[in-house]
Amino acid sequence: MRFANRGDNDVAILCRNTTEAINHLAYRLRLTREDVVVTSVVEHHANLLPWARVATCRYIECGVDGTFSVADVCAALDQSPKPRLLAITGASNVSGWVPPIDAIIEAAHERGIQVAVDAAQLAPHRPMPTTADFLSFSGHKMYAPFGAGVLIGPRVAFETGDPFLAGGGAVELVDLDEVVWTAPPEREEAGSPNVIGAVALGVAVDELARIGWPAIIAHENELSAQLRDGLRKIAGVTVLGPGAEHETLAAAAFTVEGMPHALVAARLSAEFAIGVRHGCFCAHPYLTRILGLSPADIAQFRSDVHSGDRRAVPGAVRASAGLSTTAEDIDRFLAALTIIARNEAGPVEYRQDLRSGDFQPLGDAADWWTDSAATQAGCSRS
The missing domain is CATH 3.90.1150.10 (Aspartate Aminotransferase, domain 1)
Structure with missing residues (x-):
């Protein structure tokens, strides 16, 4: 959590990769087709397809140089109906462009809109944005093996509702009439975890911090x-x-x-x-x-x-x-x-x-x- 600049009110949920982390979040936010998610044409498919499947997407266009401005983001956020979420990349996996992510997050928060940052390409190269509501990233982009990723967000966002995965390890009690889910993050991590991947990801994080x-x-x-x-x-x-x-x-x-x-x-x-x-x-x-x-x-x-x-x-x-x-x-x-x-x-x-x-x-x-x-x-x- 120190690597991602998060506090005690946040949780880190172990996933397979950034793609799964974003799909996980898209499910847990309980979005409907009436909800609008603002995202951009710069995104990796992992930050486009999950939102399009559960909500109505509004897209920020880019210029011929593959960039957009904070003003472009604000214009999309200010359209009606008001968005539920801004889902934005921290860095392009194609061109390497790093958007002004802190200013973008500030603009969204001024409008009362939460922000989910796809930090897969950003994580091994720059510090994480400290004010994003949700972060997702993968170990394999950070010199760790494939198969481990992380979704980080406010604990309260995962304390109610059904988890993305249902099964062993995520429950306190199960009978045929009722399920008592455990607290997050365990609530969101049903099944046998990728322990080796998690340990390797931790080692990679420590090495980046050491350097x-x-x-x-x-x-x-x-x-x-x-x-x-x-x-x-x-x-x-x-x-x-x-x-x-x-x-x-x-x-x-x-x-x-x-x-x-x-x-x-x-x-x-x-x-x-x-x-x-x-x-x-x-x-x-x-x-x-x-x-x-x-x-x-x-x-x-x-x-x-x-x-x-x-x-x-x-x-x-x-x-x-x-x-x-x-x-x-x-x-x-x-x-x-x-x-x-x-x-x-x-x-x-x-x-x-x-x-x-x-x-x-x-x-x-x-x-x-x-x-x-x-x-x-x-x-x-x-």
Whole structure:
């Protein structure tokens, strides 16, 4: 709880991941279709779909640079009917943009509206917002294993009503006519818990605290500037999302002119031993906007997907850095991408899969890895 800057009146509920945490909260708030939840087009699907399933969503649009302002948030909050909740990201998992979250929370609270922050991308890189009503984040984004996440909120929000999961460990008494639920957080954690995941998450939190936010932020800011400046200098590469005037994490989404995003990622992997993420990053509405796709484009891609052909599905490549990334890692990544961006045939041939859209190297791609290239894998983390 210290890591999240929370007090005795809050509880931390162990979940599998941020997706489950947000679904958990959407259920526990007992929303109806008459209730309005304000969220944004920047969100990960995990902070869009749960709210759309139980309530009426009102969306904050973003500009061509993939950002929105506090004024944009206020305009959405001030529409009628009054929202029950603002569900907003603490940092974009696509572009790395960090919204002015403290000012956004303040604006919502001035209007008597609670705020749920999806802190999955924020948690390992910046301190948690201290005034958010609800927080959710995942261990795997914080250098812990997969399978453990946390939902944090006021204890009173979970003291009444049926829990999200019903079963053993969440009850004081069960008979055929009555169930007496236990107090939160145990009330919300039915079933055998992921003890190993919880312990590992705790160790990760302790390690981040040991290193300290000043050191983490300084290290990642240097890498972010190096990464973004380097990408912008490569001919044919377009960096998506906010410019230097906006705060960002050490992550950047980009495209390479004339080359499918899946092929860029495949070549970085097979020829240079560098791992990156490609695609839409579970944020389709955001990607379509920062890529500048038209409704006709989207309709065509939707038709292709329905037919089982994902070869031309739009997307981008994302490179991201973390605690273990060095300036040398970034340099090696930029050097590799410079070669790829020339759009010349490489030493490996590839075949694109119709249904996944991914490119697979033909033959033994490991034969093409050099000793120096094999050291480059540390550049990118999901």
